[in-house]
Structures are given as structure tokens and as C-alpha cells.
Amino acid sequence: MTSFIYDFAIKLSFRRVLSIYKLNTSSRNKTINYQQQQQILQIDDVAMSSDESDNDMAPSTMINSLSLLHSNNNNNNSNMTVASDSPKVSDADENVDQLTTKVEITTLDSQIQQNVMKLAELLTFFDECDGGTAYICKLCQTKIKKQNRSTANIRRHLGNIHGQTAFLFQSQIEQVPHKNSSISIELKKKLDEKQINSIIVDSRPFGDFSRKGMREFLATAIPGYKPLHRTTVRKRLRTLYIEHRRTLRKVLLNVxxxxxxxxxxxxxxxxxxxxxxxxxxxxxxxxxxxxxxxxxxxxxxxxxxxxxxxxxxxxxxxxxxxxxxxxxxxxxxxxxxxxxxxxxxxxxxxxxxxxxxxxxxxxxxxxxx
Structure with missing residues (x-):
């Protein structure tokens, strides 16, 4: 399991490094194109200024200006040739980019190792069951369905139920509601058990405690208590049924x-x-x-x-x-x-x-x- 997670993290980091390299290459090409455009604009400015002054010049002055313009053009051409033949600045930028990419790869590798270690610590709270398709929480024996290439549900369980917020994703931390309940966790647990027991003993509907009148009564009698939803009731009854069948087999074993x-x-x-x-x-x-x-x-x-x-x-x-x-x-x-x-x-x-x-x-x- 850990090797599969590590291989998946390596592939993800390689894709990120490749995208960073492509981004750096495109930005470097844009910089070179921008420099060439600036040089072309300078040549055009010189040509336009010479064209504007040609109408007011005498013939002798025009010949002198043409000779000066010709020498200036030669100097500009030589400068452009040197700039195009000597890519020293671009090589330096490329070396800096390569060093930056290496630093980023090293940082990603360290982050991958930390994520793998954190994931391995996360999985210590759970045991696989049902042929590897579900997890059993070691803290509360709750069965959680296993998701493909995601651990969001088991992280949410540890963070919301057991207070292990260190394993939550950043998006999950932002979604955690700020609970200002006036009842303790122990009292909430006892009330939930009594709700399940009353549904079993009195054969009540699963959503009986979620009706408007019952919720208003509970809000007055026990301020801060929120009854279980019918979906949660169904899941807990399923768990109790499995435990009851297991206990029943043990009792009948001695009969x-x-x-x-x-x-x-x-x-x-x-x-x-x-x-x-x-x-x-x-x-x-x-x-x-x-x-x-x-x-x-x-x-x-x-x-x-x-x-x-x-x-x-x-x-x-x-x-x-x-x-x-x-x-x-x-x-x-x-x-x-x-x-x-x-x-x-x-x-x-x-x-x-x-x-x-x-x-x-x-x-x-x-x-x-």
C-alpha cells in the first residue's frame, strides 16, 4: 500500500516539475522575443526621424546625413549580429532556471516524503475490511467506505469525530464548522444512544426525532443538542444489527x-x-x-x-x-x-x-x- 502511494506521489511530482519547466521555457522565449522587438523598434525610430528631416535639408546636407545614417545602420547591424551570435545572457538565464528547477525538484521530493510519512501515520488509525473495500476505525469501530485514490473521507472522520485536525486537507479545515455547543461530548453520545434505543424499542420511524415539533421540544429541553439524522440512524442500526448477529452466534454456539x-x-x-x-x-x-x-x-x-x-x-x-x-x-x-x-x-x-x-x-x- 505504501509503495503504491509513493509511486503515485512520484508521478504527480514529475508532472508538476515538467509543467514548471515548460513554464520557464515559455517565459524565457518571451523575454528573447521582447528584446528583439525592442531592437527593431529602435531601428524604425531612427529611420522615421531621418525620413522626417529629409524634406528640409539641402542636397549637401542630405548627402552628409545619408553617410551618417549609413554608418549608424552598420553599427546597429553589427550590434544586432553580436547580440544574436553571443547568447551569454540567455545561457546564464538557462543555468539559473536549471538550478531553480533542481531546487524545486528537491523541495517536491521532501514534500512527497513528508506526505508519505503522514499518510502512513494516517493509516495506522484504520484496519482494512471487506476484502480491502472499506476501513474500520480503531478508535470507534466505524466502517468507512474506501475511495479510489483518495483519503478525504477517512481524514474527515478523524478530524470531525476524533479531533485529529492535523490530518485534514486545507480545504477540509476551512469547511469545519465552528461548534459552540453547550453540551459535552459525553452527554451528546449518551443522548444519541438513547435516541437509537427508543427507535428500536418503540418501533419509531428513523426520522421521528428530526420532525419540527420534536426538534423544538429538544431545543427547549436540552439546548444545544441536535438529534441524529435518519441517514445516521440507519447506519448505526446496521452496525448494531451486525454486532447482534455476531453475539447471537456466540450464544447459540453453546446450545x-x-x-x-x-x-x-x-x-x-x-x-x-x-x-x-x-x-x-x-x-x-x-x-x-x-x-x-x-x-x-x-x-x-x-x-x-x-x-x-x-x-x-x-x-x-x-x-x-x-x-x-x-x-x-x-x-x-x-x-x-x-x-x-x-x-x-x-x-x-x-x-x-x-x-x-x-x-x-x-x-x-x-x-x-
Whole structure:
């Protein structure tokens, strides 16, 4: 990684040196052209002055002036020849330009080395993940997407979140807002955690705390606190979900026997959901129930799709050898899905069966005549 950054910095410096050399060459050519134009203008001035005085001169005076003009022209031509044949001044300028270019190259090399060292120090705060496509911050465990040939996002994270402004670009430093918050960082962190927890517990919309009424209430109750945006809430919930799945695998690792229940229902918006719950006894013979999966069910509710979902959840948690039975209702598609799955023994839910018996006894169906 460091070698790639160094090679890229060398190529960038070479391009800058080449552009500086072209700029110096063009300016030197412009200087030579300007000197030649000044000499031509001097000759033209002399010729114009002689033409203006020719009308008022006597013939003898004109002959003398012509001889003087001829001698002056010869002197000017000789001076022009010497100037064109002896490029001592231009050679000196070129030597100075070469020395200046060498100094600039040396300065660029030192800047490149400093940038490489600073970049290497920057990368010590992060670990690569997801096959080198993202970074994990070692300070807060935040995942940041890796950008091609740019470190602006991880520099912004260190500067804005952790106060490491030494790694920010100059443009990023100018964009950093001056925060005059009246609450401490610790209190802000606790309030953000409570906001996320309330969204999970109460099933609130992600942008509930960003609405006008809620923001006015928070501004009065906790002056200086700005609630999390819905985009930030979604990212943090994603992180919490990954941590929860990791913890769930560790818990189920020590479970020897497991019973599963699954069901499908719909909400007030006619959206269907499917859930998978695990039940087991701990060492103190206490019954523990954990939600293993919860998904929005889109498309047709055929047995093959239901079996695929249940199997994917079981395989992702590595519990296929621990499932002893799966309990469902009597829906034909769900029963067919469990049979096709071939994991554990299928049992019909006793509470569901009892409910069907009571309904059919107390409220018998009316037979059509």
C-alpha cells in the first residue's frame, strides 16, 4: 500500500516539475522575443526621424546625413549580429532556471516524503475490511467506505469525530464548522444512544426525532443538542444489527438442543412479514427465547420461497445440527415448506389448534343449502 502511494506521489511530482519547466521555457522565449522587438523598434525610430528631416535639408546636407545614417545602420547591424551570435545572457538565464528547477525538484521530493510519512501515520488509525473495500476505525469501530485514490473521507472522520485536525486537507479545515455547543461530548453520545434505543424499542420511524415539533421540544429541553439524522440512524442500526448477529452466534454456539417456531402475518398496510424464533433451556433450566430472523416477505408465499428463507437463516447461524423440531400453524404452504426443508420434526402449534377447536365449537360454520 505504501509503495503504491509513493509511486503515485512520484508521478504527480514529475508532472508538476515538467509543467514548471515548460513554464520557464515559455517565459524565457518571451523575454528573447521582447528584446528583439525592442531592437527593431529602435531601428524604425531612427529611420522615421531621418525620413522626417529629409524634406528640409539641402542636397549637401542630405548627402552628409545619408553617410551618417549609413554608418549608424552598420553599427546597429553589427550590434544586432553580436547580440544574436553571443547568447551569454540567455545561457546564464538557462543555468539559473536549471538550478531553480533542481531546487524545486528537491523541495517536491521532501514534500512527497513528508506526505508519505503522514499518510502512513494516517493509516495506522484504520484496519482494512471487506476484502480491502472499506476501513474500520480503531478508535470507534466505524466502517468507512474506501475511495479510489483518495483519503478525504477517512481524514474527515478523524478530524470531525476524533479531533485529529492535523490530518485534514486545507480545504477540509476551512469547511469545519465552528461548534459552540453547550453540551459535552459525553452527554451528546449518551443522548444519541438513547435516541437509537427508543427507535428500536418503540418501533419509531428513523426520522421521528428530526420532525419540527420534536426538534423544538429538544431545543427547549436540552439546548444545544441536535438529534441524529435518519441517514445516521440507519447506519448505526446496521452496525448494531451486525454486532447482534455476531453475539447471537456466540450464544447459540453453546446450545445443544434447539426448537424453532415460525409464523407469517401482515400489518395494517398489508405488508407481510415472516419471523423465526429459537427456544432452549440454559444450565439453570430457564426457558430462553431469541428472535433468530425477521424479514419483510415480498412476492408470492409459495412453499419453495418459505423453505429457502428458513434454510438460509438456519445455515447462517450454524444451527442445522442443533434443531430438534420446528413448530408452525396449519397453513398448507408453511407445512409444505417445513417438509421440503428436511430439518427437525414438524409439530403443529397446540395453541393454534386449541383456538381452531374453540372457534369451530362455539361458532360452527353455517352450511350452505
Amino acid at each position: 445443544s438442543d434447539l426448537a424453532l417456531t415460525t409464523d407469517i402475518w401482515k400489518d395494517s398496510r398489508n405488508r407481510f412479514y415472516i419471523s423465526l424464533t429459537g427456544h432452549f433451556y440454559d444450565k439453570q433450566l430457564k426457558l430462553i427465547s431469541l428472535t433468530l430472523g425477521f424479514r419483510l416477505l415480498q412476492g408470492r408465499h409459495i412453499a419453495n420461497r418459505l423453505a429457502k428463507y428458513i434454510k438460509n437463516e438456519i445455515m447462517s447461524l450454524n444451527i442445522e445440527e442443533k434443531v430438534r423440531c420446528i413448530i408452525t400453524d396449519n397453513a398448507p404452504n408453511v407445512v409444505s415448506a417445513i417438509r421440503k426443508l428436511g430439518i427437525g420434526i414438524h409439530h403443529s402449534c397446540m395453541a393454534h389448534n386449541l383456538n381452531l377447536v374453540i372457534k369451530s365449537t362455539l361458532f360452527p360454520p353455517v352450511k350452505k343449502k
